[in-house]
Amino acid sequence: MRNLTLILLLAAAPLTATTEFRQPLPSVFAIVDVSVVTEPGRQLNNATVVIRDGLIESVGVERVPPADAQVIRFERADGQPPLTIYPGLIESFLPVDFEIDEDAEIPAGRHSLIHPERTIDAEDWPADAIEQYRSAGFTTALLAPRGGLLAGQSTLANLGDGGLKANRLAGGLAQHASLHGRDVFGGYPQSLMGSIALLRQTLADARWQSSAQSAWQRNPSQPRPDWMEGLQALAPVRTGDQPLVVESQDALDSLRIFSLIDRDTNLVIVGSGREYQRLDRIAERGAPHILPLNFPDAPDVEEAEGNANGNRDVALEELRHWHQAPENPARLIDAGVQVLLTSHGQPSPGDVFAEIATAVERGLDAEQALAALTTGPAEWLGIADRAGRIAPGYMANLLLVEGDLLVESPAISEVWVDGRRYQKAALEPPEIDPAGTWDLNINAGSMGQIEGTLKVSGPPTGMQGSLTIMGAEAPLSEARVSGTQLQVKINAANFGASGTISINFDIDGERGRGTGSGPFGNFSLRGERTSNVPDEENRP
Amino acid sequence: MSVSDWKTTMQGLHSTNALVAVCVTAVLVSSGLVFSQDSDWQPDIQSWEVTPPEQPGAVLIRNATIWTATEAGILEQADLLVEDGEIEAIGRGLDSPRGAVIIDAEGRHVTPGIIDAHSHAAIVGGVNEATTISTAHVRIEDVIDADSINIYRQLAGGVTTINLLHGSANAIGGQMQVIKLRWGQDPDGLIFSEAPAGIKFALGENPKQSNWNNDTPRYPQTRPGVAQIIREKFQAAEDYQRQKDGAPGGRAARDAVPMRVDYELEAIAEILNAERFIHSHAYRADEMVMLIELADQFGVTIGTFQHVLEGYKLARRMAEHGAGGSTFIDWWNFKYEATDAIGFNPALMHQAGVVTGLHSDNPELARRMNLEAAKAVRYGNVPEHDALKMVTAYPAQQLGVDDHVGSLAEGMHADLVIWNGHPLSVYSRVDQTWVDGRKYFDREADLAARQQLEAERQELIALALSAGEGDDSDEGVSEDSPSSRLLGYSRWELDHDEFCTAHVHTQAYGLNFVKGNRR
Numbered sequence A: 001m002r003n004l005t006l007i008l009l010l011a012a013a014p015l016t017a018t019t020e021f022r023q024p025l026p027s028v029f030a031i032v033d034v035s036v037v038t039e040p041g042r043q044l045n046n047a048t049v050v051i052r053d054g055l056i057e058s059v060g061v062e063r064v065p066p067a068d069a070q071v072i073r074f075e076r077a078d079g080q081p082p083l084t085i086y087p088g089l090i091e092s093f094l095p096v097d098f099e100i101d102e103d104a105e106i107p108a109g110r111h112s113l114i115h116p117e118r119t120i121d122a123e124d125w126p127a128d129a130i131e132q133y134r135s136a137g138f139t140t141a142l143l144a145p146r147g148g149l150l151a152g153q154s155t156l157a158n159l160g161d162g163g164l165k166a167n168r169l170a171g172g173l174a175q176h177a178s179l180h181g182r183d184v185f186g187g188y189p190q191s192l193m194g195s196i197a198l199l200r201q202t203l204a205d206a207r208w209q210s211s212a213q214s215a216w217q218r219n220p221s222q223p224r225p226d227w228m229e230g231l232q233a234l235a236p237v238r239t240g241d242q243p244l245v246v247e248s249q250d251a252l253d254s255l256r257i258f259s260l261i262d263r264d265t266n267l268v269i270v271g272s273g274r275e276y277q278r279l280d281r282i283a284e285r286g287a288p289h290i291l292p293l294n295f296p297d298a299p300d301v302e303e304a305e306g307n308a309n310g311n312r313d314v315a316l317e318e319l320r321h322w323h324q325a326p327e328n329p330a331r332l333i334d335a336g337v338q339v340l341l342t343s344h345g346q347p348s349p350g351d352v353f354a355e356i357a358t359a360v361e362r363g364l365d366a367e368q369a370l371a372a373l374t375t376g377p378a379e380w381l382g383i384a385d386r387a388g389r390i391a392p393g394y395m396a397n398l399l400l401v402e403g404d405l406l407v408e409s410p411a412i413s414e415v416w417v418d419g420r421r422y423q424k425a426a427l428e429p430p431e432i433d434p435a436g437t438w439d440l441n442i443n444a445g446s447m448g449q450i451e452g453t454l455k456v457s458g459p460p461t462g463m464q465g466s467l468t469i470m471g472a473e474a475p476l477s478e479a480r481v482s483g484t485q486l487q488v489k490i491n492a493a494n495f496g497a498s499g500t501i502s503i504n505f506d507i508d509g510e511r512g513r514g515t516g517s518g519p520f521g522n523f524s525l526r527g528e529r530t531s532n533v534p535d536e537e538n539r540p
Numbered sequence B: 001m002s003v004s005d006w007k008t009t010m011q012g013l014h015s016t017n018a019l020v021a022v023c024v025t026a027v028l029v030s031s032g033l034v035f036s037q038d039s040d041w042q043p044d045i046q047s048w049e050v051t052p053p054e055q056p057g058a059v060l061i062r063n064a065t066i067w068t069a070t071e072a073g074i075l076e077q078a079d080l081l082v083e084d085g086e087i088e089a090i091g092r093g094l095d096s097p098r099g100a101v102i103i104d105a106e107g108r109h110v111t112p113g114i115i116d117a118h119s120h121a122a123i124v125g126g127v128n129e130a131t132t133i134s135t136a137h138v139r140i141e142d143v144i145d146a147d148s149i150n151i152y153r154q155l156a157g158g159v160t161t162i163n164l165l166h167g168s169a170n171a172i173g174g175q176m177q178v179i180k181l182r183w184g185q186d187p188d189g190l191i192f193s194e195a196p197a198g199i200k201f202a203l204g205e206n207p208k209q210s211n212w213n214n215d216t217p218r219y220p221q222t223r224p225g226v227a228q229i230i231r232e233k234f235q236a237a238e239d240y241q242r243q244k245d246g247a248p249g250g251r252a253a254r255d256a257v258p259m260r261v262d263y264e265l266e267a268i269a270e271i272l273n274a275e276r277f278i279h280s281h282a283y284r285a286d287e288m289v290m291l292i293e294l295a296d297q298f299g300v301t302i303g304t305f306q307h308v309l310e311g312y313k314l315a316r317r318m319a320e321h322g323a324g325g326s327t328f329i330d331w332w333n334f335k336y337e338a339t340d341a342i343g344f345n346p347a348l349m350h351q352a353g354v355v356t357g358l359h360s361d362n363p364e365l366a367r368r369m370n371l372e373a374a375k376a377v378r379y380g381n382v383p384e385h386d387a388l389k390m391v392t393a394y395p396a397q398q399l400g401v402d403d404h405v406g407s408l409a410e411g412m413h414a415d416l417v418i419w420n421g422h423p424l425s426v427y428s429r430v431d432q433t434w435v436d437g438r439k440y441f442d443r444e445a446d447l448a449a450r451q452q453l454e455a456e457r458q459e460l461i462a463l464a465l466s467a468g469e470g471d472d473s474d475e476g477v478s479e480d481s482p483s484s485r486l487l488g489y490s491r492w493e494l495d496h497d498e499f500c501t502a503h504v505h506t507q508a509y510g511l512n513f514v515k516g517n518r519r
Helices: A002-018 A127-135 A163-167 A192-218 A231-238 A251-260 A275-285 A301-306 A316-334 A349-361 A366-371 A375-380 B003-016 B018-030 B149-155 B223-245 B263-272 B285-297 B315-321 B345-351 B365-378 B384-389 B393-398 B443-467 B502-509
Strands: A028-039 A042-052 A055-061 A070-073 A084-087 A089-097 A138-146 A150-153 A155-158 A168-170 A175-178 A244-247 A267-270 A289-292 A339-342 A398-402 A411-417 A420-423 A436-443 A449-457 A464-469 A472-475 A478-482 A485-491 A500-508 A511-518 A521-531 B058-067 B074-083 B086-091 B101-104 B109-112 B114-119 B159-164 B172-175 B177-180 B197-202 B276-282 B304-307 B324-327 B356-358 B416-419 B430-435 B438-442
Touching (some): A089 A339, A127 A349, A127 A485, A138 A175, A163 A168, A192 A231, A289 A316, A301 B443, A339 A349, A349 A366, A472 A485, A500 A521, B109 B114, B149 B159, B149 B365, B149 B430, B276 B285, B285 B315, B315 B324
Parallel strands (some): A175 A244, A289 A339
Antiparallel strands (some): A084 A398, A150 A175, A155 A168, A478 A485, A485 A500, A500 A511, B159 B177, B172 B197, B430 B438
16 A cells, blocks of 8 residues: 555655635634533523633623634524533543564563553554544543553544544543453463563562662672663553552452552552442552443343243343442442542544433432542543633633533533544435445545545445455545435544544535545545445345 | 261261252252253352351350361361451350340351362352463452352352362462352452462463363473473572572662563563462372472472372372372372372372362362262272361461461361251352351352342343343343353353363263363
């Protein structure tokens, strides 16, 4: 695919030139006649929020918008309540997975599961995920490396466009770990006790390295200690300056983590959802929890009733967990544990709201839930003076929602990051069925034409498919129909780049034309449907 | 009680307990402790739900037949007084302290809690760290599965202390952990804090990978190689200890590069310092002689040989060295190195002065350890009281905890079992099991709780039905759903020590243990 990259890069060259023209985009906005939840428990009505150059300039009731502001006023039907603005949500744990590089040379004395020195770099920016989080109302996230036993250090970023360059807030926020890494080549370790032993030795080695190096600096007339690359990155964890965030798989896993990590360490647990099972011990340690809301579905007791064993087939254990899991957040908070909520573990970040609604039904205080997604993480992440609230001087990170945010399915209409507005495009009812195979002719500017094939299948409300260009087939990360338009997105990583390729394709019968954009620049395309049978294998 | 007495008793038991036997079967069926074809049934009781039992200030057990597992032998119509978790007195007509819990044990037998010196029953995340020839730095203590239903089931078989061992995949395996079956406690609460440290070793086919279908062979591949690697590790640990001892102290230490801690060599050095004891998987006499000679050269006394099927061939040598023998009584022939096993092995080792115990190596067998002891009477006419010691006092000696458990005497932990009949009878069962003077198993309470559990189930099912959320997805089903026909075990509990070859025995039960600890 390097060829395609090259072609598209060259094709993009003239477009780059055009961006040098001055584009006087407005940078001052006044959102008027809205309700504003400035922070958990505080709401203003008939309020105006003024945003200037990415920051909130003012928020107040019945303010006169500044003269230079673009005024945003929402049309409301008679009696319809105003839209509500909330602080943008903060995701305390957005994992970025790192695969083990089979070809990488591991320095002597180091292990492929130990990477405390790793950071999130520009190339690791999870563009697709960030778009999903943003459309669920998240405007800031802790990007946490994941993989192995010591995965590296997280980066705090806003969730706007423009990659790490435009969004990075801070680096080295926390070190991230798990007890459950196993050597991928079948070597040591292959068991939980082996992984724990490796972690214990590594933490001891880091301690040793620090004291050995400084002793030798003080007195160089002695044999020089070996250097274990990477372990110096654990120094701030050891001094308690950098939190160590460890993912737990169940209640006993949490106790295991407590035993391994000494109390001087600033330990934070990514919870399992089963903390209620060993609540006393977990509360006693007092480590803050980043808590997923991974509540199980109800066990299938109806089917079980019908068969010979009766509903004994449904384990009481399973029934109990189903019943008690939604109380987990409230019980942890009641036990005095500091809880931050995460959408991690949900099929999609937006699914977290339904789970929060369930948890609120089962005792979680709604204000505390909101705090666990705004002011709580802002404080933990050291940005309480600039994020988590709607207040003057804070980053203009906010979301607009019809009615309340913490309901099963909140109608978030737009999200602002750093004063930039991301409207959620409302979909029109489908008027076409694009299912089939489309031969595409992509106009890549001065470099000419590229042939491609787009396959889509399924009903217009739930489509899937793939895009093939120059022999490389990539799955569509998103495919939806709005009116007569097919809108698809593809992860550009499939073609050796980062970011997202978006195509909007207007269909008229068996023909279509459209435009697209991606990391290589913009392009136009035409296409013709050659088959209504997108995928022979999928036919019954 | 002599053997002939016992036989008479047995005949009595045959007739009087026939009805009981039927009832026991019925209870087992109704409680789901039977094997059905395709059920994913899991146990109803969960450790985290259990409130650990209170410790009464005093407990007086009256009129029991007490098997002391000491020189005192078996006492008829005797009383046993427990105060604050320890045995205060044993004798006739003991006074009852104010507020004491009184148990009338007329017609019942009391024995020390059973001790299983070879178990993998409550380990999570793999029993073997099989990747390297020595994993002395790996600790079972880190992976105690306090949620394992085995703990409760073994209490129901009268077991109170088990030795959780690393598997036998490597010559020097991980550090073992002796635990008490304090069901409901968290892993720290299970640890038998007075127990000396120990470590698993292994000789023979497993460490040299004879039966591994492994693309990447690991050194060594021969029995002499196993001997060599153990010697080499001992020497490395000696060097390590020497360096440690020679490290500067006080003022001189301030600017000196400190010694790097190596947890593997730390553990092996502890062996050499008699602070950690070897419990070595072994079948054949020749390689046990090898380890004895090697240990003698380094001034080390081996704790036990585990399995020790050819122990009868070198029993005097073992006794002379001071190594215990922890063995199966009738598991044999399951692989080449187990062909010379005989049922008389425990009796012969015992006669030669070896501290001889019977172990389970299997969570199912562990529930019936009293019957393993009974077999020692059958094979070699071991006196009944001595046979019982093979699952109580002797394993306690082997694990170095005999000052606290394994026998009933003043000052010992109140870890004891009340049986409804002769403890070596197949017709007897456990009425109560006490650990530290707390009643962790009570058959009557168990039976009564089943109604409550059924009520809880019905309540939750009604809730699930009214929630109307029932769907066909597998979400919410624990990943630990048993993949075997053996019911009620999570995956890890079945993750059996394949290198102990117990999987072959399990065929006798028609069970299919999950193999493959190396995954």
